[in-house]
Amino acid sequence: MKAILIDDEELALNYLEHQLLHIGDFEIVGKYTDPMIGKREIEKNEIDIVFLDIQIPKLNGIELAEQLLEVKPQLQIVFVTAYERYAIKAFELNALDYVLKPVGKQRLQNTMKRIQSRMEEHTTFSLQKSENLQMSMFQQVMIVDGGQEIPLRWRTAKVQQLFLYLVQHRGTSVNKTAIIELLWPELEPEKAYHQLYTAIYHIRKTLAPFSKYFQLSNTSEGYKVRLEQTILDVDQFERFFRSDLSLSGETIGEYEQAIALCKGDYLQEHHYIWAESERQRLQLQWVQTAVKMVDWYYANDEWDKAIKLCLDICQRYPLEEEAYFYLMKIFADMGRHSSVHKQYDQLTSVLWNELQEQPNPAITEWYHLWKQKNKE
Template identity: 30%
Template structure:
């Protein structure tokens, strides 16, 4: 439901608005302009109806406040007759209006406009990036210096994005983010954080809506993409394509996009404990597909691309022995003795330095047999 405030002395008209605008919840009616902007902010309205033919209802400071984008709300002027201008502007910004006596047709038209411009406005294309670290791109450029009210507000938004398509319970959120606060304080922090996130997203003109349900919140995207979601979809497509033996060039094209998305591990540079499950899932998915693509390159006798991809994996995961062994075998195909030996020595040094251990028996055996073949 859209939260609304009405500033009008006409109780009958207010009642008609309330009955006809079924997806709008009027949280407060003011019969005059005798209220502060701080009071209004606490009510968190998304729409404000103001009667501009009642002098005691016209709140000039409020009009200026909204026109400067300092309040998360849209203004609808109430007019007493059709003689007023058909379109009103505040600082060159068009403002919606409705005219008394209200009709169902007029209010239906208003709701269409609200759906188009307030609920689902034309947001610019926005990318949410969660691989390596959380950042937001508009028109391909990183949004720098976003002023998060608190670190917890930023974490809250990321957590809701991670659970896109789910309703995240409020009690789960307060326990996760404010475990040491009293129950009342934790919920106050949650409500304040949700309000400021909504306000920030509105100011940035980003199509992420946080919908409130009885027990929790759910994010909704409008003209927003997310790298992790695209990654997951591509993974499923590629796995399906492999099973159906789709053309190999199609597979490679899709994998190149997957690799481009996977610029680092999921939230690699963020310290959130709750990220670990998804981080591990993405790692397994990427490595599973990458190994299949390496094998595909080998089958095509494209050793160069197989080596390049193996080196990429080694850069991402320097403490996994897979890439070292894969590169040893690939360099062997090229007859590149020097790099076979270099990879084995790098693997030995890494395992000793990091884990105080040696390469496993299968790698040792392969290397020993390779050495014998060189001097046979």
């Protein structure tokens, strides 16, 4: 296993090299007290593992680690720290591989067993080599390759949230300060940046098998995620919505496929405040598309499809008055009088319970005229 060691203390480097050579299976490619020189050598050479001091001059060790993973996603990194034992809990909570100075042989052997096991898992894990990966963000976040769901195991909820936040802003650089204010507003700047670098590090480790599809890059002020050869359900739906395709018998199938993409709300399982405006924007687009389809079904006497879609709208968004109104008109045309009353009563009840409001005057006027006409 080819290794590079980085530590600003020459004695610590020599001692670590001595211990590694004693446990065997290591080729020490280089030792560096200057982290930037070490970084360049790692980028130039085929390296399997890096032993990296956390406290190095010029650059935070974890920040350097995530920069290395940007260009070498499969690189294994072990952090070396002189922190007192009481402070090690922070490393364990963040699930970092670390060894404590002076580096003990037993601890080093245990760490290497974990890393070798992880490398074997990466070797056995392989995608189906599909031309495109599929990712859904409606209802449940899911990645699918060749029809098979690929689970992503995130170290912490914050790491997952940061990944999804970057995906929401895909193709755009997100400022580090904005991320910290969003996820760690209560922490002092130094601790907050430490958490940020650790989270980015874990995102890179999780995405390593998918580096062809998810590209996470450093920018001058922050981070940017780009999706390559990845079909995102949100993008598919938005492209259709923006196309403003004329609705007809020839195109109704495309409309049905488009709204079927939206199996639920955007990031439905996650109650992120930052996702709410996007969620509402996509809800509006879906409702507009669905109501347009209901109108076409109704005009073309496809009442069963109109009823089914209206009921779906009402279940998802109970305050959408148009769906109830279409149901009332369809049931009136079908002679199902009790169903007309039921829909009007449900609409009246939900509006009053949620908003303390009455139905749209046009709906109420239609309902009263219908009752008079049918002597209800």
